[in-house]
Amino acid sequence: MSNCHSHGPQDFRHESLLMAPYRIRKYRESDREWVVDLFSEGVAEYAPITFRHILKLPRTLVLLFGGPLAVLLASGSWLLALATNLTLLVLLRLFAKYPWNEFKVLVLQSDMSDITKFYLCDHGSCFWVAESEEQVVGMVGALPVNDPTLWKQKLQLLHLFVDSGHRRRGIAKALVRTVLQFAQDRGYREVVLCTSMLQHSALALYRSMGFQKTALLIR
Structure with a gap:
């Protein structure tokens, strides 16, 4: 188990008259089972x-x-x-x-094998979850682009997933905004990500938030 400490508390809250409130916070080790299940279910879709x-x-x-x-x-x-x-x-x-x-x-077997180690041990990376009624219903990670010549210039958005029962509530947008704000606070020049042409809703979300299609989607 990693002994690293996450950097700077950052808590975003949203409330709806029709649905339970959710908040976005930094990942904790107690979230692991929720996150792995959410990731696995999201990929299976x-x-x-x-x-x-x-x-x-x-x-x-x-x-x-x-x-x-x-x-x-x-x-x-x-x-x-x-x-x-x-x-x-x-x-x-x-x-x-x-x-x-x-x-x-x-x-x-790679970056999500130990989220604390890969995402929370460095000032320039992070991993967040969206929590509603004490359950993890969304997730997103951010790592510097793995290129020494681009270090501290580009931040990659990774593993954006929202539970199917909690979609259309603005959680995905809130998670992306969290990454964008983090990138701005840490001095990154661009946020990039990869997605497939079959992920139509994801592409629509990213484009609505100002991302442009290149070899990677870049904002």
Whole structure:
């Protein structure tokens, strides 16, 4: 267990007449189980999105219709053709899940293996959670870009996730604003992040907050 101390208390609160209030605060070790579960559930949401995207690709349509048709013409069996189609769908679903599973394992074995060590031991990095009714419902991290020539110039926003039951409450925006304020306070010139073209809601959020699309999204 790391013995580092987080820097400077920073607490943001929001209250709604219809929903329970939430606050954004620095990560604590007691949050770990919540954060890992939130991260894992958030990453898992991308697999169905990727699967639906793959199904719309022209090559996939050719495969799904042409493969069973070829089996039908060769064997004369509708049952075998149907089995071929179902098998292809299962394989495509596994294919869609594979990169996200690999990403989850990579992250949980790297920077999120010890959040205190990687994010809270240095003045130029941090990790925050959004808390509502004593539960962690959102998270985001920030690390300097891993390039000695850019150190203290660019800060990377990482692992922005909000629990599905607590979305559309402004939590994601509040977390991003927290990172932007942190970057300004620490003297960073830019905040950058990576996301995929399939994460439509995330892209819309970042663009609404002034990020521009480049090799990385940059604000």
